[in-house]
Amino acid sequence: MRQSLANEINDLIERGRDRQLRLAVTGLSRSGKTAFLTSLVNQLRHAGLEARLDLLPAAREGRLLGAKRIAQKDLDVPRFPYDEALAALDGTPPRWPEPTRGISELRLAIRYRPARRGLFSNNTRELSLDLFDYPGEWLLDLPLLQHDYLSWSQSQTFAHSPERRALFADWLTAIENLDPAAEADESRLADIAALYAKGLGHAREAGFSNLQPGRFLLPGDLEGAPVLQFFPLPAVAQSDRTVLESLPESSIYQTLVRRYDHYLQRIVKPFYRNHFRHFDRQIVLVDVLGALNAGPERFEDLSRALGTLMQSFAYGQRHLLSRLFSPRIDRLAIAATKADHVTPEQHGNLVTLLEALLAEPLRDLHFADIPVKALSLASIRATQPQSVTQDGRQLPALRGTTLDGEPSLLFPGDVPPQLPDATFWQRQGFAFRAFRPLPRNNGxxxxxRLDTALDWLLGDKLQ
Ligand SMILES: Nc1nc2c(ncn2[C@@H]2O[C@H](COP(=O)(O)OP(=O)(O)OP(=O)(O)O)[C@@H](O)[C@H]2O)c(=O)[nH]1
Ligand SMILES: [Mg+2]
Structure with a gap:
């Protein structure tokens, strides 16, 4: 206890001196968090030497001296597998880093020369940057903190989405005649929970994002534990709360309530308490192109998932969650990742589309007076832009190598500048294929634009 108080005080002093920055890299699964972190470490390691960081003034002015990984604070959290990620990217053929299965941490010491020289003109300074990586699926649990079991069940509607209903068909059949007041049967609940988890898995494969609870998709060490054996009961939406609450302890309803509460108290809250507090800056990574590729229903689903997710971050004092999160994030970036999937003249549209997708949370952030920068970036490029001549006209195209090793030259399509209407999907849609990452150049x-993101997120600390 005393030790942790000492740590807290130490942290405060460090932050007071402007020497420590905690950056939250937030994004749903496959949005590009691990690629972003890997590239961030790689660029900062090579800053001032081989890295191209012209849009970061400290680098451009030759003041950024590089970065080094240093011992992290939480010794019981694994280290971010930077070397493994690089080994995959350096492989023959180059591979993308593996999807993340657990939490890992990273602390970088960034060394720089201040812009204004003081009395001791050659003094260098250090900024320590704390980062952590986690499976995107787990982030989806964040909105659960705003719900109790009943309101969560009520929020899980399937009525408006025939596609979702089809994906969850087995589970929906299993709960059709389930009486919340009936005596709970352990093995039956376990079977139904397994069907629910299977539905979530199908929905994820089909490109949906708004999938809860996240641990059902990636249980980690909780595989098979009863705490993961619950599911919503959409049928209770019309029921009276007091009637439900007076059901016996052994009823299905009360059993599910207990498990949901346990999940919230023992899994979700500690996860956020230990890892999502005390951030100074945040970058929200969004795979806009992936969602565009997947079709209209998934696109709306992503917008909803991000909306609820960002609402849960208490930037002000309005939320119940402000007790869990300190409202310290004073600057935010939102980024459309994998911009190298489209030709450069589409990047502007990609940013306006991202802003449209996040319109609701952006309004809240504006209200809370948090400066936000929207940009598109590619953490690790996989394509080269090239112009091709067709019918005497110069057209932009991309050259890359598909994951199967096929060289490919293509124009992936126009990115709509706003949320697309039905005609967009009918007329054209959008198609991109995954490419192999390009090899490192001089390490x-x-x-x-990773440098643009870095400048916005930490440039002022390097002045
Ligand atoms: N072309 C291109 N593809 C990228 C880029 N960043 C990520 N990707 C692709 O997106 C996939 C997912 O990226 P990750 O960084 O693993 O995503 P994540 O957010 O860590 O995903 P989880 O660990 O599952 O939560 C990669 O395997 C690549 O195929 C990029 O800058 N350019
Ligand atoms: Mg990852």
Whole structure:
């Protein structure tokens, strides 16, 4: 206890001196968090030497001296597998880093020379940057903190989505005649929970994002534990709360309530308390192109998932969650990742589309007076832009190598500048394929605008 108080005080002093920055890299699964972190470490390691960070003034002015990984604070959290990620990217053929299965941490010491020289003109300074990585699926649990079992059940509607209903068909059949007041049967509940988890898995494969609880998709060490054996009961939406609450302890309803509460108290809350508090800056990574590729229903689903997710971050004092999160994030970036999937003249549209997708949370952030920058980036480039001549006209195209090793030259399509209407999907849609990452150049991962993101997120601390 005393030790942790000492740590807290130490942290405060460090932050007071402007020497420590905690950056939350937030994004749903496959949004590009691990690629972003890997590239961030790689660029900062090579800053001042081989890295191309012209849009970061400290680098451009030759003041950024590089970065080094240092011992992290929480010794019981694994270290971010940077070397493994690089080994995959350096492989023959180059591979993308593996999807993340657990939490890992990273602390970087960034060394720089201040812009204004003081009395001791050659003094260098250090900024320590704390980062952590986690499976995107787990982030989806954040909105659960705003719900109790009943309101969560009520929020799980399937009525408006025939596609979702089809994906969850087995589970929906299993709960059709389930009486919440009936005596709970352990093995039956376990079977139904397994069907629910299977439905979530199908929905994820089909490209949906708004999937809860996240641990059902990636249980980690909780595989098979009863705490993961619950599911919503959409049928209770019309029921009276007091009637439900007076059901016996052994009823299905009360059993599910207990498990949900346990999940919230023992899994979700500690996860956020230990890892999502005390951030100074945040970058929200969004795979806009992936959602565009997947079709209209998934696109709306992503917008909803991000909306509820960002609402849960208490930037002000309005939320119940402000007790869990300190409202310290004073600057935020939102980024459309994998921008190298489209030709450069589409990047502007990608940003306005991202802003449209996040319109609701952006309004809240504006209200809370939090400065936000929207941008598109590629943490690790996989394509090269190239112009091709067709019918005497110069057209932009992309050259890359598909994951199967096929060289490919294509124009992936126009990105709509606003939320697309039905005609967009009918007329054109959008199609991109995954490409192999490009090899490192002089040890540095090729990127697009990672320096812009770094400048916004930590440039002022390097002055
Ligand atoms: N072309 C391109 N593809 C990228 C880029 N960043 C990520 N990707 C692709 O997106 C996939 C997911 O990226 P990750 O960084 O693993 O995503 P994540 O957010 O860590 O995902 P989880 O660990 O599952 O939560 C990668 O395997 C790549 O195929 C990029 O800058 N350019
Ligand atoms: Mg990851």
């Amino acid at each position: 540095v991962l090729p990127h697009i």
